[in-house]
Amino acid sequence: LFTVVEQGSSLVWSIYLFLLSSIFYHYASILLRFDFITTVVSFTLVIFNICTVSTSRSSIFSSQLLLFHFF
Secondary structure, three states: HHHHHHHHHHHHHHHHHHHEEEEEEHHHHOOOOOOOHHHHHHHHHHHHHHOOOOOOOOHHHHHHHHHHOOO
């Protein structure tokens, strides 16, 4: 039961990070128009996502989605 709850929460956390990073990316690209800063932020969020929920497959999938979304 604990592993199911843990995987579910990590999936929600991955989706939350993906939405948050995409929203921040769009706002930053509109306001700042610095591609370097948004790229660094996106990589930081991907690394943070992998570190927080590294055991879940959904985190790997969302990280690939992040990389595909930004590049």
